[in-house]
């Protein structure tokens with residue numbers, strides 16, 4: 112049977128309506144129609160071709176990115192995909208997503224514009240946003256330095272107020288203060304939001320954001336006192352090398368006072384520092400926004416990998432042929448199912464948790480407008496924790512999908528190596544995942560310690576209010592089907608998270624210096640934070656596979672006993688059998704075009720082998736039958752062997 116038939120057969124097995132599921136995945140019928148239209152539009156546009164990417168050198172790749180970004184912007188305008196004011200609209204965002212190539216525009220729209228929106232005064236917004244919305248200036252987010260990334264308070268760039276001229280002097284006092292990493296900075300951005308220590312009259316007021324022009328709007332040369340370049344090739348071939356991550360130093364560069372972003376705090380003409388009645392953490396607001404976006408995107412990256420691995424696993428056959436019959440589809444191996452199906456479930460779970468986080472983010476934004484800052488710590492903990500959880504699981508999941516595709520998964524034409532290389536920095540950028548989990552742990556420990564003062568925990572920590580009950584809890588699961596009851600699963604996860612948090616809090620209390628205790632117990636704290644974040648995401652299959660994976664936590668905290676652990680495993684196997692006939696249909700529901708998937712193994716028609724064979728011949732090495740270098744390097748060897756043989 113040919114691959115084409117395999118997938119048609121698989122599709123016929125589905126026990127649910129794929130078209131309905133497409134709408135569930137998209138969020139609504141309108142969203143589905145929009146995604147469908149835009150993905151087809153991108154797929155049919157030759158400028159957005161991407162199958163030649165792996166063979167391009169850095170310069171060609173970068174120029175090709177500039178071309179695509181310019182074309183994308185042209186299409187956004189022609190098709191009126193941007194709203195009245197900005198391209199931060201779902202339509203434009205979707206176009207960017209389906210173009211599927213990181214570019215400076217991500218940082219312009221994703222961080223520069225939101226930084227001004229969130230931290231600029233009304234006046235500053237009126238001045239800068241129209242220019243940014245029309246892309247008459249292009250901006251980036253210049254926070255990280257060579258010496259400090261995670262420790263934002265450790266940044267060294269200075270912005271010293273000069274009362275004589277009513278200006279700030281932006282300066283890089285050391286090598287380690289060089290801005291290092293900002294995307295879009297290296298070759299494109301004309302402006303940046305630069306994070307620097309505010310110094311007034313010798314006093315250090317900590318890190319603040321400043322709008323700084325970097326390059327001339329006429330000839331694109333760096334302005335006086337500014338040195339900029341690209342930081343060099345990154346992991347993977349094409350992958351994130353479409354982006355010009357940059358290095359930047361300032362030599363006493365002067366900017367007007369009104370270019371400090373002054374929504375959170377201001378510097379007056381007289382050089383007085385005034386802090387508004389808002390938490391200073393709002394300076395970190397852009398990071399919260401982007402972390403929420405990253406969570407929403409995790410399901411997209413994971414679902415692409417899962418779609419490729421699922422379709423290919425249905426096409427691929429190894430072993431098990433009897434009397435000359437067909438061999439077994441590798442998707443029928445229980446080990447393949449136990450590795451693949453939890454990822455399939457995770458992609459769906461992350462899709463829904465992304466929607467929930469968007470709701471939470473929208474809610475906190477509305478509250479902030481009304482000067483209600485009460486949910487800010489919860490929003491920070493959730494965005495930080497879920498960013499960490501979902502990006503770690505997605506990066507690991509993409510790599511697992513590569514392995515699930517055997518040798519062919521290692522070919523660039525499988526789409527998986529590039530997907531992994533583009534995705535994996537998400538575990539580091541916008542906050543290193545461990546550093547972010549430690550932020551969640553601080554929030555949890557604080558919540559536990561405040562219980563005794565009568566503070567009622569809210570939001571995702573509300574379960575802690577039932578601490579006594581959760582500390583007494585022992586699962587009453589008696590048979591495998593009991594694990595199908597959502598409440599049974601949820602309670603086990605709540606009890607495990609609560610017990611791990613309480614254990615950390617108790618151990619911390621043994622240290623006279625809490626900071627020292629926090630450093631010493633960091634590994635346990637990270638695990639407690641993971642348990643809490645997993646609790647936010649749990650759903651049936653996903654929850655049970657997690658429970659199985661972290662069985663040690665559940666047993667050692669006394670939430671369940673080993674027998675109940677094996678029942679969970681038994682139930683998991685039942686669930687895999689139920690998922691099996693639906694697997695291909697579940698990944699079809701993502702509605703990805705072949706262009707977007709960019710994978711021969713994941714082709715919709717399953718026609719894998721002929722296309723793999725065809726693709727191999729397109730490699731530049733196959734342009735000639737005898738390779739360049741044969742005469743210089745191969746022939747002499749062969750002749751030498753001949754001589755040796757004669758000797």
Ligand SMILES: CCCCCCCCCC/C=C\CCCCCCCCCC(=O)SCCNC(=O)CCNC(=O)[C@H](O)C(C)(C)COP(=O)(O)OP(=O)(O)OC[C@H]1O[C@@H](n2cnc3c(N)ncnc32)[C@H](O)[C@@H]1OP(=O)(O)O
Nearest residue numbers: 183184198203207216220221261263392395491540541542
């Ligand atoms: C052409 C067509 C166009 C089409 C349109 C295209 C549209 C595209 C749109 C794209 C949109 C989005 C995509 C964006 C893609 C971006 C790609 C990513 C690029 C990556 C960018 C970066 O990496 S930027 C740099 C990020 N850096 C970090 O994340 C640094 C990490 N470190 C920190 O966050 C913090 O410093 C720290 C939290 C780790 C340290 O905190 P610490 O406690 O040590 O210090 P503080 O004293 O500062 O904090 C103390 C208290 O503050 C609380 N806190 C900390 N952070 C926050 C926060 N963010 N919000 C709220 N509260 C916070 C902390 O909990 C402490 O609280 P208390 O305990 O109560 O005191």
Ligand SMILES: Cc1cc2nc3c(=O)[nH]c(=O)nc-3n(C[C@H](O)[C@H](O)[C@H](O)COP(=O)(O)OP(=O)(O)OC[C@H]3O[C@@H](n4cnc5c(N)ncnc54)[C@H](O)[C@@H]3O)c2cc1C
Nearest residue numbers: 252254255259260261292293294536539540541542543545
């Ligand atoms: C592709 C990419 C794009 C980027 N784009 C931008 C951008 O546009 N703008 C920008 O400003 N920045 C950008 N960055 C920088 C990025 O935000 C930082 O690299 C990131 O925040 C991690 O910080 P770091 O490099 O200082 O890591 P480090 O903090 O040096 O981490 C190194 C190791 O130390 C550990 N560690 C650090 N602190 C602690 C602690 N307190 N406790 C326990 N362990 C700890 C970490 O877990 C990690 O294992 C980008 C980075 C990448 C890779």
